[in-house]
Amino acid sequence: MKKLLFAFSVSSLVMGTASAQSSVTLYGIVTGNVTYSNNSQTAATSASGKPKGGAQVAQLDSGSSGLASSRWGLKGIEDLGGGVKAVFQLENGFSVNNGALGQGGAEFGRQAWVGVNANRYGTFTLGRQGDAAVEFVSPLLYGWYWGNLAIHPADYDNLNFTHRINNTIKYLSDSYSGLRFGAVYSLGGVAGNVTQNQFWSGGASYTGGAFAIAASIINARNPNASLYGTNPNASATGNNIGSAGSATGAESNPAIAGFASANTQQTVSVAATYTAGGAIFGAAYSNTQFRGLGANSSLNTQHYTGSAVLSTISASLRYQLTPFLRFGTSFDYTDGRATTGKEGAKYEQFNLGAAYSLSKATDLYVTGAFQHASGTDSLGRPAVAAIGYLTPSATSKQVAVSAGIKHLF
Known part of the structure; x- marks a missing residue:
């Protein structure tokens, strides 16, 4: 990635302390694309009880259904010595x-952190x-091949980095002969109950020659707030995960x-991947359990108890045909297991992608x-197709195509 680097040196610090070298890097991605979907809801219910819609939709977006969403950022580093x-x-x-x-109107909604790199x-x-999961597993999954259309239903496992975690303490190790590991902990911030909205996560990866493997676990207490409710526009009492829609509005994230x-x-x-x-041949598995359903009774519209489970198995192939042309394909199967005696949803998805480099950027x-x-x-409704971040289909099937341009700086 071509980056614009602003480098400056400080000859001396206040009070005559030793000099230090600092740098700040400006970087970003600007993406524009046109996305076509063959079927989109206009309303979640009708007189027959079925979703309304079915119309074809073409829309211009900023990469949210393309290869990568638009962003800009600053990275800084200062040598403290030793x-x-x-x-x-x-x-x-x-x-x-x-x-x-983006991210609900947050100025630095994608990331905002400061810390210390202590060498080894x-x-x-x-x-x-x-x-x-984002740190270790995600880099082996999506890359620059399929983009945001290829996320697992509603990105329930957050492998596409839909959700950021607030108030976190994070540790990432150095690489030890290809092995890296790390952990994340988020303070709940609820007075009188330390664990109410806490979040913790851990993971590791290993790269050796042509083989790479990674694994992670995340645990979100009260996920409606600690995982899905971290943007400024989140509701303190409402459903931040999705919506059942209405006679005048479409569903949102019906899978979860x-x-x-x-x-x-x-x-x-x-x-895991093998080059x-x-x-690059890839395979992946993710499993999510929504435990203790009904803990927040005001959000339990389906009167669930116990747990609900979604799991996805994936297989993929990526190929660099020439220095300028690459393509990839993948298949995902998601199984939603029953909760309180009800049948779960199943999702089968086939993805394709190709990119041609006009330059390095x-x-x-x-x-x-x-x-x-x-x-x-x-x-509790017959499952409808819902690709990526698009409006769900009115039927069990949906096709989407996105074409655009992506520029790195």
């Missing part, structure tokens, strides 16, 4: 369509950051919206996805 460095990162998400802020002892940071009353969400993910020449790309849903979703 191999110790102060570090920080601020990252803003935005729309190229209208300049609006690793890096300690404080702030708004990603969890261990009905599980907002859970006491705890726990997700385990693992991924052979220009090809600029790509033209096209991605596509087909999803078929069956069974009963979290809202």
